[in-house]
Amino acid sequence: MKDSRRRPTIADVAKAAGVSKTTVSRFLSDQAEYIAEETYRKIEQAIQGLNYEPSQMARGLKAKQSRLIGIIVADIANPFTTAILRGTEDVCHKHHYSLLVCNSDNDPTKEQNYIRTLRSHHIDGLILHTTGYNQSMLLALQKEKTPVVLLDREVNGMHVDLVGMDNTQATYDALDYLVRQGYHSIAYVTAPTADISTRIERVQAFHSFIAERHVGEESAVFQVVDDSSLLDFLQAFVSRKTATAKAVFTGNAVILLKAALAIQSLGYRIPDDIALISFDDPDWAQIVGISTISQSAYEMGVTAADRLIARLAGDAGEPRRFYVAATLQERASTPKVATGQSMRTHSSNRQAIHSE
Amino acid sequence: MKDSRRRPTIADVAKAAGVSKTTVSRFLSDQAEYIAEETYRKIEQAIQGLNYEPSQMARGLKAKQSRLIGIIVADIANPFTTAILRGTEDVCHKHHYSLLVCNSDNDPTKEQNYIRTLRSHHIDGLILHTTGYNQSMLLALQKEKTPVVLLDREVNGMHVDLVGMDNTQATYDALDYLVRQGYHSIAYVTAPTADISTRIERVQAFHSFIAERHVGEESAVFQVVDDSSLLDFLQAFVSRKTATAKAVFTGNAVILLKAALAIQSLGYRIPDDIALISFDDPDWAQIVGISTISQSAYEMGVTAADRLIARLAGDAGEPRRFYVAATLQERASTPKVATGQSMRTHSSNRQAIHSE
DNA sequence: AAGTCATATGAAATCGGTTTCATATAATCA
DNA sequence: TGATTATATGAAACCGATTTCATATGACTT
Numbered sequence: 001m002k003d004s005r006r007r008p009t010i011a012d013v014a015k016a017a018g019v020s021k022t023t024v025s026r027f028l029s030d031q032a033e034y035i036a037e038e039t040y041r042k043i044e045q046a047i048q049g050l051n052y053e054p055s056q057m058a059r060g061l062k063a064k065q066s067r068l069i070g071i072i073v074a075d076i077a078n079p080f081t082t083a084i085l086r087g088t089e090d091v092c093h094k095h096h097y098s099l100l101v102c103n104s105d106n107d108p109t110k111e112q113n114y115i116r117t118l119r120s121h122h123i124d125g126l127i128l129h130t131t132g133y134n135q136s137m138l139l140a141l142q143k144e145k146t147p148v149v150l151l152d153r154e155v156n157g158m159h160v161d162l163v164g165m166d167n168t169q170a171t172y173d174a175l176d177y178l179v180r181q182g183y184h185s186i187a188y189v190t191a192p193t194a195d196i197s198t199r200i201e202r203v204q205a206f207h208s209f210i211a212e213r214h215v216g217e218e219s220a221v222f223q224v225v226d227d228s229s230l231l232d233f234l235q236a237f238v239s240r241k242t243a244t245a246k247a248v249f250t251g252n253a254v255i256l257l258k259a260a261l262a263i264q265s266l267g268y269r270i271p272d273d274i275a276l277i278s279f280d281d282p283d284w285a286q287i288v289g290i291s292t293i294s295q296s297a298y299e300m301g302v303t304a305a306d307r308l309i310a311r312l313a314g315d316a317g318e319p320r321r322f323y324v325a326a327t328l329q330e331r332a333s334t335p336k337v338a339t340g341q342s343m344r345t346h347s348s349n350r351q352a353i354h355s356e
Numbered sequence: 357m358k359d360s361r362r363r364p365t366i367a368d369v370a371k372a373a374g375v376s377k378t379t380v381s382r383f384l385s386d387q388a389e390y391i392a393e394e395t396y397r398k399i400e401q402a403i404q405g406l407n408y409e410p411s412q413m414a415r416g417l418k419a420k421q422s423r424l425i426g427i428i429v430a431d432i433a434n435p436f437t438t439a440i441l442r443g444t445e446d447v448c449h450k451h452h453y454s455l456l457v458c459n460s461d462n463d464p465t466k467e468q469n470y471i472r473t474l475r476s477h478h479i480d481g482l483i484l485h486t487t488g489y490n491q492s493m494l495l496a497l498q499k500e501k502t503p504v505v506l507l508d509r510e511v512n513g514m515h516v517d518l519v520g521m522d523n524t525q526a527t528y529d530a531l532d533y534l535v536r537q538g539y540h541s542i543a544y545v546t547a548p549t550a551d552i553s554t555r556i557e558r559v560q561a562f563h564s565f566i567a568e569r570h571v572g573e574e575s576a577v578f579q580v581v582d583d584s585s586l587l588d589f590l591q592a593f594v595s596r597k598t599a600t601a602k603a604v605f606t607g608n609a610v611i612l613l614k615a616a617l618a619i620q621s622l623g624y625r626i627p628d629d630i631a632l633i634s635f636d637d638p639d640w641a642q643i644v645g646i647s648t649i650s651q652s653a654y655e656m657g658v659t660a661a662d663r664l665i666a667r668l669a670g671d672a673g674e675p676r677r678f679y680v681a682a683t684l685q686e687r688a689s690t691p692k693v694a695t696g697q698s699m700r701t702h703s704s705n706r707q708a709i710h711s712e
Numbered sequence: 713a714a715g716t717c718a719t720a721t722g723a724a725a726t727c728g729g730t731t732t733c734a735t736a737t738a739a740t741c742a
Numbered sequence: 743t744g745a746t747t748a749t750a751t752g753a754a755a756c757c758g759a760t761t762t763c764a765t766a767t768g769a770c771t772t
Contacts, residue, residue: 007500009758020722025760034720038367057422058758060413061727068456068477075440079435086432090457091393098473100424101457103445110449117454120412121424140407144363227712260643284640287616376752381730390750416726418757647739 008050015048023054028054056109060122070118072111076103079253079282080297087301088127108133114231116288125308130155130194136203147311149304154197163304163322164293167198171205174277174293177328182337184244187237188257190251192223202251218242224255230260238274246339247275247353253282276333289332298323358578372402384410385501406657416478425453425664426474427483428467432459435609436653437637443657444483451665460548464489486511486553504666505660519660519678521651523554526682527561530633533684538693539631540600543576543593545615546607548579558607574598582610587618594630601693603631609638634688645688652680
């Protein structure tokens with residue numbers, strides 16, 4: 001009568017071992033101190049024989065915890081994201097949590113749906129690489145004591161742990177470096193800032209730097225909406241006559257790729273015609289020889305997960321922020337040019353990318 | 357008395373709306389046909405007011421389905437994997453499934469733990485980029501009617517759907533191309549094959565091709581165990597005196613990166629000193645100008661998820677295999693060289709990578 | 713010998729939903 | 743008009759675990 005395809009339950013184990021569900025449950029929860037040796041062995045055997053695995057579902061229902069951690073990332077294809085995921089995954093696995101991974105595609109509506117879904121799955125905590133909206137939904141989560149750790153980006157009005165970096169400082173450092181290398185005409189090319197704090201901070205830092213230093217009247221910020229307008233912008237920027245050498249500064253690895261491809265297809269050479277530096281440090285930047293501002297994304301992922309798990313373990317301290325270091329990777333795409341000098345004269349004999 | 361921090365339950369909704377749990381449940385399950393308009397409205401309001409979201413946990417317990425799909429990938433940092441994830445995620449989201457993502461790190465033991473964990477979470481189905489072991493555990497899953505779809509790699513003795521590519525054909529095509537381009541001394545550099553079907557098939561195809569065509573007595577297969585031995589191998593291979601031009605053929609994007617970095621650090625030039633081609637097509641291959649055998653990983657992810665969901669929807673047909681097309685991306689790293697000619701003479705005026 | 717305590721176990725309630733079965737009223741039919 | 747059917751709802755069992763409370767036995771006190 002018993003369906004052999006059915007997964008065995010605790011009741012099946014109990015019957016097979018000739019004991020009660022209670023005793024089996026004790027066995028499962030490591031409260032074995034009051035279990036007789038013989039009983040212990042019988043349960044062990046029954047579990048083995050039936051290939052029994054307790055249902056996390058049933059377990060979680062009573063215990064009010066799912067051992068599920070949700071993570072919503074903005075773009076799963078971005079190597080920055082991938083590195084983060086690896087970090088969080090490693091930590092979660094170590095602590096016997098499983099990761100529910102969602103890809104918001106930088107779309108606030110999709111993000112909202114995901115928050116809802118994750119809540120329905122009763123996640124124990126959430127790691128969020130946010131689009132910046134959905135504040136109220138997140139506050140509701142918080143009120144239910146589901147800890148949230150923000151990754152890389154802020155949500156207005158949310159006082160929770162955050163793992164990110166000092167965008168203003170990093171932008172200043174990069175720009176300072178570019179200026180010292182002799183580039184005074186700089187284009188900052190970013191994905192649309194929307195409500196994304198990281199992007200906004202970087203653009204603001206860019207503007208203030210330019211204003212403070214009185215460099216780069218020729219400088220500009222460009223938001224990439226589609227590839228063809230990026231092409232137009234870059235063409236115009238590179239062919240512009242300026243007093244000083246020019247550089248393009250991209251806001252993340254995805255934009256870097258787009259920009260590099262655009263530059264390539266326009267027939268420009270890096271760094272002969274245009275220097276290039278970028279936030280993020282995808283593994284290929286080393287091969288191609290592109291200077292970057294690298295933040296250890298893996299470490300960010302690890303820190304965020306550690307933080308969340310600390311909260312789950314009961315840490316009720318004030319929300320904290322963790323900043324990973326940003327390091328400038330100097331490579332061939334930003335060689336030093338004599339100050340005052342214009343393009344087509346660079347001191348490095350190395351090229352980064354070739355055009356057709 | 358009621359704890360305001362507690363998540364509302366169906367009972368709370370029922371009380372607030374002045375109806376029974378049953379009626380609320382009907383509302384939730386879209387069996388609204390027999391619900392009076394006024395009742396409907398009251399329930400709607402109660403749900404709104406309480407910000408109620410049904411617990412998937414409780415739901416799944418009775419319904420015996422979790423709306424969770426497990427996916428175990430071998431290396432989450434590999435861009436091939438990332439593209440797959442994007443595909444599966446898109447499909448799963450569309451069908452209201454959530455993805456439990458696990459990273460086995462190509463470690464059979466970790467994979468085994470993950471299978472266990474996923475089973476405990478009562479996943480409705482599994483997408484598996486396998487290490488090749490763990491057959492028995494997977495068969496057990498199958499017996500419990502949890503559908504499994506294999507990605508890219510086989511598990512011995514498992515008759516389930518598989519989404520992959522024709523590795524033998526693809527290897528032949530690539531080698532045939534290299535030979536036509538004038539490279540008769542070819543090194544196939546792969547990650548350790550272990551029990552991974554894809555890798556084994558490719559190596560076998562390499563051997564048979566070499567044997568059949570009577571080319572490349574100078575050819576070799578090298579398994580990358582650590583970076584320094586790769587360096588040694590490449591140095592020896594490139595400096596070897598051979599009658600024909602030489603090429604390195606890497607087995608995936610991760611090895612490609614390692615090889616490119618090694619070649620670069622050895623001071624060799626691509627393709628002047630050594631041609632380069634690879635399985636996988638990471639986005640940067642285009643920028644650097646590396647020829648590849650590209651398989652649409654995104655499409656693989658989509659197909660695998662579609663397949664799994666079809667199974668979940670009741671498709672009980674024979675296991676099928678789906679092969680995505682492999683296309684050869686011809687780029688600057690494998691220029692044509694005159695047959696019989698040796699190195700340092702290549703017809704392209706374009707270089708792929710520069711050494712210091 | 714009666715009371716106390718440590719050891720070992722089980723019955724039944726519970727978690728938050730779904731589902732089965734029962735029931736009450738109104739509308740339709742013969 | 744009495745029987746049938748369609749409409750609208752609820753009580754209680756159930757899913758697979760945990761947890762509370764109860765209980766039985768043997769050992770140890772006093």
